[in-house]
Amino acid sequence: MAERCWIGFDLGGTKMLAAVYDEEYRCLGRERKKTKGYLGAEVGVERVIKCIQDAIDDAGCSLEQIAGIGIGCPGPIDPERGVLLQAPNLGWKNVPIADLLRKQFKKPVVVINDVDAGVYGEYEFGAGRGARSMLGVFPGTGIGGGFVYDGKIFQSRRISCMEIGHIPTVPNGPIASAGLPGSLESVSSRLAISALIAQAAYRGQAPTVAGSAGTDLANIRSGTISDALEAKEPLVVEILTHAVMQLGRSIAGFVHMLAPERIILGGGLVEAMPDFFQKKIKDGMNEWLLPAYADCAEVVVAKLGDDAGIQGATAWARHVIGDREQPAD
Numbered sequence: 001m002a003e004r005c006w007i008g009f010d011l012g013g014t015k016m017l018a019a020v021y022d023e024e025y026r027c028l029g030r031e032r033k034k035t036k037g038y039l040g041a042e043v044g045v046e047r048v049i050k051c052i053q054d055a056i057d058d059a060g061c062s063l064e065q066i067a068g069i070g071i072g073c074p075g076p077i078d079p080e081r082g083v084l085l086q087a088p089n090l091g092w093k094n095v096p097i098a099d100l101l102r103k104q105f106k107k108p109v110v111v112i113n114d115v116d117a118g119v120y121g122e123y124e125f126g127a128g129r130g131a132r133s134m135l136g137v138f139p140g141t142g143i144g145g146g147f148v149y150d151g152k153i154f155q156s157r158r159i160s161c162m163e164i165g166h167i168p169t170v171p172n173g174p175i176a177s178a179g180l181p182g183s184l185e186s187v188s189s190r191l192a193i194s195a196l197i198a199q200a201a202y203r204g205q206a207p208t209v210a211g212s213a214g215t216d217l218a219n220i221r222s223g224t225i226s227d228a229l230e231a232k233e234p235l236v237v238e239i240l241t242h243a244v245m246q247l248g249r250s251i252a253g254f255v256h257m258l259a260p261e262r263i264i265l266g267g268g269l270v271e272a273m274p275d276f277f278q279k280k281i282k283d284g285m286n287e288w289l290l291p292a293y294a295d296c297a298e299v300v301v302a303k304l305g306d307d308a309g310i311q312g313a314t315a316w317a318r319h320v321i322g323d324r325e326q327p328a329d
Helices: 041-059 097-105 114-125 190-202 207-213 222-230 234-258 268-272 274-288 307-325
Strands: 005-011 015-021 027-034 066-073 083-087 092-095 109-113 133-139 143-149 262-265 298-301
Touching: 005 041, 005 114, 005 307, 015 041, 015 307, 027 041, 041 066, 041 092, 041 097, 066 097, 066 114, 066 307, 083 097, 097 109, 109 114, 109 307, 114 133, 114 143, 114 262, 114 307, 133 234, 133 268, 143 234, 190 207, 190 222, 190 234, 190 268, 207 222, 222 234, 222 268, 234 274, 262 274, 268 274, 274 298
Parallel strands: 005 066, 066 109, 133 262, 262 298
Antiparallel strands: 005 015, 015 027, 083 092, 133 143
């Protein structure tokens, strides 16, 4: 019998990525497409199916070899039913993604939150290897989080959790995507940071940004912010320091609750400014941690980049499907 293969899928707000892995997690084929979430969930699922099929074709394996599919989806998901409950950046709600993929491919499907998938990928194959427990924090458009303990993702039976971007942070603060005033993502996400830097550029206080991206928020990317930080523009440094220190203070709260062995920082912002984020996160944490917790968690930067999500979705699918296949005692 031909060797079994596994599919990992990462559904993002702007792009989707599928990969086929063998039993040793060697990548046999992959495909990337734009998500085009604005076209709606029905068209979006069709694009997911096409992306998976193209990855299978690229791998040169047959559908019979596929043992299962793991898919990471944005926003809260129902892991038991395999339903994408709400993806604000896509505008999709209550999409039975597992059933739709099972109907198409006739294979077991495991649905996981996309940040959980990335955190699990780092836990198994990246910066988290060797740790028993790990907290992942990924600042981007929002701020995602995930926690793994003893090889298992921390989640409820019927809903994913660790939506750390929505924890209350600043009383009566700015309003973010979920409509909650003063949430962590309203202060420390890339979108929140970029909005303040765009205002600074408009006032002539961020010339590096104004010169390369103008004052349009949509054009201010992680690399643009990194360039301004490297140029030591005072207001940009102040904006970033305030946001990242606050993120560190909030992470300290999770250290008090979970006592993770390792904390992984990931996402485009962190990748663009790894040393700055690592230092300021630690500084913010140290302001808030009880002395007994000061040295309990190592803070490191993620290693796998875009592959974290697809590798994590694959590994988690193998874990879940393997448990289902175990004979009862």
